[in-house]
Amino acid sequence: MSTRTWSWIHKWSSLVCTVFMLLLCLTGLPLIFHEEIEHLTGVVEAPPMPAGTPNASLDRIAQTALERRPGEVIRYMFWEQDEHPDITYVSMARSVDAPPEENNAVIVDSRSAQVLDEPKTNEGFMYVMLKLHTDMFAGLPGMLFLGLMGLLMVVAIVSGVVLYYPFMRRLKFGALRAQRSTRVKWLDWHNLLGIVTVVWLTVVGLTGTINTLNRVILGLWQMDQMAEMTAPYKGLPPVTQPAHLEDSIRAARAAVPDMTVSLVAFPGTMFSSPHHYTFFLKGSTPVTARLLKPALVDATTGKLTDSRDMPWYVKTLFLSQPLHFGDYGGLPLKLLWAVLDLFAIVVLGSGVYLWLRKPKSATASKAHPEGLPEPAPALRRTNANEAAP
Amino acid sequence: MNRYESRLVRTDHLQSPGEVFRIPIWLGAASAIGLVSALLGDDIWDVLSWLAILAPVAAVILAWRKRAK
Numbered sequence: 160m161s162t163r164t165w166s167w168i169h170k171w172s173s174l175v176c177t178v179f180m181l182l183l184c185l186t187g188l189p190l191i192f193h194e195e196i197e198h199l200t201g202v203v204e205a206p207p208m209p210a211g212t213p214n215a216s217l218d219r220i221a222q223t224a225l226e227r228r229p230g231e232v233i234r235y236m237f238w239e240q241d242e243h244p245d246i247t248y249v250s251m252a253r254s255v256d257a258p259p260e261e262n263n264a265v266i267v268d269s270r271s272a273q274v275l276d277e278p279k280t281n282e283g284f285m286y287v288m289l290k291l292h293t294d295m296f297a298g299l300p301g302m303l304f305l306g307l308m309g310l311l312m313v314v315a316i317v318s319g320v321v322l323y324y325p326f327m328r329r330l331k332f333g334a335l336r337a338q339r340s341t342r343v344k345w346l347d348w349h350n351l352l353g354i355v356t357v358v359w360l361t362v363v364g365l366t367g368t369i370n371t372l373n374r375v376i377l378g379l380w381q382m383d384q385m386a387e388m389t390a391p392y393k394g395l396p397p398v399t400q401p402a403h404l405e406d407s408i409r410a411a412r413a414a415v416p417d418m419t420v421s422l423v424a425f426p427g428t429m430f431s432s433p434h435h436y437t438f439f440l441k442g443s444t445p446v447t448a449r450l451l452k453p454a455l456v457d458a459t460t461g462k463l464t465d466s467r468d469m470p471w472y473v474k475t476l477f478l479s480q481p482l483h484f485g486d487y488g489g490l491p492l493k494l495l496w497a498v499l500d501l502f503a504i505v506v507l508g509s510g511v512y513l514w515l516r517k518p519k520s521a522t523a524s525k526a527h528p529e530g531l532p533e534p535a536p537a538l539r540r541t542n543a544n545e546a547a548p
Numbered sequence: 549m550n551r552y553e554s555r556l557v558r559t560d561h562l563q564s565p566g567e568v569f570r571i572p573i574w575l576g577a578a579s580a581i582g583l584v585s586a587l588l589g590d591d592i593w594d595v596l597s598w599l600a601i602l603a604p605v606a607a608v609i610l611a612w613r614k615r616a617k
Binding site: 323324327328329330331332333334335336337351352354355356357358359362444445446478481482487488489491492495498499502 | 556558559563565568572575576579580582583588590597602605608611612615
């Protein structure tokens with residue numbers, strides 16, 4: 160393809176996605192530090208108790224939550240063993256099939272089974288940032304749209320790398336010409352920051368796009384592995400006398416002894432079947448902590464039904480999460496994530512500027528006393544080269 | 549354009565793709581190593597990740613300090 164074609168691809172793929180990418184980069188910046196921000200703004204902590212205080216039974220914790228919000232159902236319970244080892248998070252809703260966004264949180268002390276807090280999960284600065292970043296308050300269509308914009312950005316990156324060559328044939332790496340026109344100055348910054356962030360931005364873009372497919376991927380898993388594991392339950396009436404949760408979690412732990420339970424999805428939710436508690440267990444290394452393994456426990460008998468490794472497409476989704484969030488290498492990695500994010504913002508902004516200040520064709524250069532900026536001759540030269548046999 | 553700028557930022561010949569992309573490829577490789585290593589383990593793997601992802605940031609700082617004023 161000619162440089163002219165690549166130039167056209169770069170221009171249009173960028174123009175379409177730039178506004179959304181700027182939104183994502185800006186809202187993503189505070190989201191990188193959401194843990195730190197939540198700590199500063201005071202998330203609830205479990206009160207100190209003597210070390211080794213035993214946990215209350217899971218059934219009692221569930222009972223506490225149900226009494227706190229009468230008429231509602233528990234959809235999920237989850238734990239953050241590293242951050243808050245003594246807290247059980249309970250996510251409730253008006254019904255099992257309420258919209259997935261509905262999340263009435265009850266935070267329970269795992270040892271005393273006392274309610275510690277009922278935080279509002281759908282208000283505040285971080286909530287707005289998260290919504291703008293994931294779906295722009297437009298639900299699944301908004302989410303998929305942003306995923307498409309992520310793909311367009313990857314097209315812009317690839318075409319940008321191709322164009323980097325004709326622009327830089329006469330320039331050393333990192334050339335920043337400060338004495339030339341404002342346009343040349345921003346062109347140099349665009350090229351430098353663009354080329355050094357290629358790998359990071361491609362990874363963050365692609366993993367972001369994969370994350371937008373989470374409901375699609377979850378649906379696939381439901382129809383595929385989940386359907387296989389729960390085939391014998393097909394057509395059975397819904398659970399009326401649920402088994403003890405505590406017995407169920409013991410069955411899950413016994414099935415996968417080297418991992419810890421991080422989430423339990425109740426029967427009928429997106430992450431489970433109508434007849435099972437699905438426990439998701441995580442390992443202890445950065446990778447295995449992300450590759451959750453499901454253990455299905457019969458919600459009537461409390462006995463294990465099956466536990467399998469996730470299929471490749473769910474594993475891909477799980478591994479895409481840390482690579483998008485940058486939350487897997489401590490605070491220094493988050494700071495680097497933020498710096499690269501700022502670089503990306505400059506690349507986007509300078510890209511728009513370069514498009515607005517596009518040089519007129521050679522004949523109309525009188526309006527620009529400096530004449531043609533650097534790239535145009537470089538581009539012409541390449542075209543001439545390509546025209547030769 | 550003055551000669552000073554010429555020496556600092558321009559090459560004396562038309563570069564091949566290999567020359568133009570040599571440093572970007574190294575920086576890209578460092579970024580990739582940094583992205584993966586923190587996934588593989590903690591402690592030393594995290595430190596490796598920080599150093600590797602610092603490479604593209606350091607390249608920008610160096611270029612900024614050397615910019616043709």
